[in-house]
Amino acid sequence: MGRRAAPAGRRSARRKHRAGPRFGLPAMVLLTVVLGAGAAMADRDGTPRDGAAAPVVERTTAGASPRPTTAEPTRPAAPDPTPPARPRTTTPAPVRSSPPKRTAAKSTGVPRSGAGTFTTARSSGAPTGDGGTLRRYRVQVEDGIEISAQEAAAEIQRILAHPRGWAAHGRGRFQLVSENADFVIRIATPDTADALCLRQGLRTHGELNCETSEGVVVNLRRWMLGSPTFAGKPEEYRHLIINHEVGHEIGIRSHMGCPGPGRLAPAMMQQIKGLHGCRSNAFPYDEDGSYITGPIVS
Incomplete structure (x- = not known):
């Protein structure tokens, strides 16, 4: 029995299906050429494509301007009539010239660091004060800083015997000794003072004094220069250093704040950090023998 002829509509569909691949290959070739040309133009104009690394700004040392660093663009085989776009650049901010800052150690002759020894x-004296616990102290000065240990000890002895000091008001008795001391008062360069204070977890930033389990650490810069917030000579500021740190030594652990505008700052106030309306003061007691106090701040 012979094959029946397929309906006309079905034969037409089969022809269309067979004819499809005849035109698909040229079209795919044409699409590949167009995409390749587009990719070549993207490389030529210096603009990074998806996945390409952005320009890296090279970090330079102080005083030099940052300089953009980019990879060299890939050149296509055939020339492109379109002029390439300018590559992106980074314009460095203008550098303002200013005179270099000089540290206090350099401008004043106070050394930043010392021997660490x-x-x-080698001196001693009679106890000062007539009440409270007797505390023996010795004085040490870092080697190489051109301060006499003997002279420093004599000055500290006078400070602790001052009529407005702790000993004169029954808060303790103090005696200078050269051995068998209860605590030590050290005068040290800023770097050495920082290291000694840091052992107790205290950060002094090359500027501050501290009180440790061994005694008092006096920053040489403060001993020699005083404080920018203190209205007095360095010799008077030394009273504040010793009175404040020995105040911690006799058991006053907290710091005080300013009791009011125009009033004397307490000796237990960290006056170098700002007076907050108070007047600078180096002594625990005023001239009438009244204890100078303020609100507890820490």
Whole structure:
């Protein structure tokens, strides 16, 4: 029995299906050429494509301007009539010239660091004060800083015997000794003072004094220069250094704030950090023998 002829509509569909691949290959070739040309133009104009690394700004040392660093663009085989776009650049901000800052150590002759070893003052004296616990102290000065340990000990002895000090008001008795001391008062360069204070977890930033389990650490810069917030000579500021740190030594652990505008700042106030309306003051007691106090701040 012979094959029946397929309906006309079905034969037409089969022809269309067979004819499809005849025109698909040229079209795919044409699409590949167009995409390749587009990719070549993207490389030529210096603009990074998806996945390409952005320009890296190279970090330079102080005083030099940052300089953009980019990879060299890939050149296509055939020339492109379209002029390439300018590559992106980074314009560095203008650098303002200013005179270099000089540290206090350089401008004043106070050394920043020292030997880290100390000389003990070989001197002693009678106890000062008539009440409270007797505390023996010795004085040490870092080697190489051109301060006499003997002279420093004599000055500290006078400070602790001052009529407006702790001993004169029954808060303790103090005696200078060269050995068998209860605590030590050290005068050290800023770097050495920082290291000694840091052992107790205290950060002094090359500027501050501190009180440790061994005694008092005096920053040489403060001893020699005083404080920018203190209205007085360095010799008077030394009273504040010793009175404040020995105040911690006799058991006053907290710091105080300013009691009011125009009033004397307490000796237990960290006056170098700002007076907050108070007047600078180096002594625990005023001239009438009244204890100078303020609100507890820490």
